[in-house]
Amino acid sequence: MKNKIFKNEKFSSILGPLIALLVLCVLLTVVTDQFFKTSNFLNILRQAAINALVSFGMLFVLLTGGIDLSVGATIACSGCMMGIMIKGGITNTFLLLLVGMLCGLVIGLINGLLFTKLDLPHPFVSTLGTQLVIRGFCLWITGSASMSGFPDGVMWLGYQNIAGFPICFILVIVVAIVASIFLNRTAFGRYIYSIGGNREAARLSGIKVKPLLNLTYILSGLLAALAGIVMIGRVSLAYPNAGDGYEMNAIAACVIGGASFNGGRGSVGGTLIGALIIAVLNNGLNLLGAQSDIQKMILGLVVILAVFVDVVRGKQEEKSRRLAQARQ
Numbered sequence: 226m227k228n229k230i231f232k233n234e235k236f237s238s239i240l241g242p243l244i245a246l247l248v249l250c251v252l253l254t255v256v257t258d259q260f261f262k263t264s265n266f267l268n269i270l271r272q273a274a275i276n277a278l279v280s281f282g283m284l285f286v287l288l289t290g291g292i293d294l295s296v297g298a299t300i301a302c303s304g305c306m307m308g309i310m311i312k313g314g315i316t317n318t319f320l321l322l323l324v325g326m327l328c329g330l331v332i333g334l335i336n337g338l339l340f341t342k343l344d345l346p347h348p349f350v351s352t353l354g355t356q357l358v359i360r361g362f363c364l365w366i367t368g369s370a371s372m373s374g375f376p377d378g379v380m381w382l383g384y385q386n387i388a389g390f391p392i393c394f395i396l397v398i399v400v401a402i403v404a405s406i407f408l409n410r411t412a413f414g415r416y417i418y419s420i421g422g423n424r425e426a427a428r429l430s431g432i433k434v435k436p437l438l439n440l441t442y443i444l445s446g447l448l449a450a451l452a453g454i455v456m457i458g459r460v461s462l463a464y465p466n467a468g469d470g471y472e473m474n475a476i477a478a479c480v481i482g483g484a485s486f487n488g489g490r491g492s493v494g495g496t497l498i499g500a501l502i503i504a505v506l507n508n509g510l511n512l513l514g515a516q517s518d519i520q521k522m523i524l525g526l527v528v529i530l531a532v533f534v535d536v537v538r539g540k541q542e543e544k545s546r547r548l549a550q551a552r553q
Contacts, residue, residue, distance in 0.1 A: 275459070
């Protein structure tokens with residue numbers, strides 16, 4: 226019975242964002258004749274790919290009640306490290322991709338250890354610190370300059386198509402399927418939800434909380450690094466300010482998709498829909514000629530609204546739990 230209720234809650238959390246996405250698409254179709262075109266929809270998928278990958282990683286962290294503010298800087302660091310290797314004469318695609326992904330793994334591991342080993346009060350503090358350190362590191366190693374000349378093997382994820390469909394979004398679908406199976410069909414995934422629901426109860430039940438917390442930050446770092454590789458293919462450059470603000474986009478996508486800052490709630494499907502909503506919104510504003518400052522203001526309002534909905538939803542769930550306990 227409990228599993229059935231849980232599944233119904235997850236379905237309802239996805240249904241709302243899906244309806245919002247469809248309404249937004251209909252509205253933009255009405256107000257601009259450039260929106261409802263195949264080429265534009267494919268462009269939206271390309272725009273959503275990077276944020277979706279980062280958001281999946283952010284979801285793992287949010288499910289435990291944590292947060293990772295370093296994902297945007299990880300995007301930059303992954304690309305910059307590969308760029309430095311190219312400047313040093315190393316052009317082997319496998320080595321470049323390996324270094325890019327290792328960069329994300331190391332940053333994620335550092336974020337996890339700072340939180341679990343130093344017992345900082347909240348990962349907001351540690352990941353904000355690593356964000357600043359990584360940004361400074363990227364500016365230092367690159368001399369604040371952008372880098373190009375990446376081989377096709379590195380760039381193809383970001384710009385190539387299969388039968389006209391963006392490979393980067395095929396990658397998103399594959400990652401979404403794997404992440405969903407991991408969270409819903411494995412013991413580790415169920416443990417992650419349990420940690421977010423009640424960390425102390427999870428520990429007392431025998432779950433190794435700290436190693437799993439480290440794992441979620443590692444996954445966040447790896448997916449941010451993968452997003453950085455896709456970004457290189459999209460813009461043909463690596464630069465120290467890449468990914469600026471993507472941590473906010475990722476948080477917004479997760480919360481819009483039904484995740485909670487308190488942990489224990491969220492889904493991969495809802496997060497993907499949230500990333501698509503943000504991409505559609507940005508695309509529509511571009512088509513309408515909105516300036517970048519207006520776009521940032523609107524996205525900020527969307528984030529505030531998503532957080533407000535999360536707070537209201539949490540209060541309603543708490544009220545429902547108390548009523549259920551009173552009836553018993």
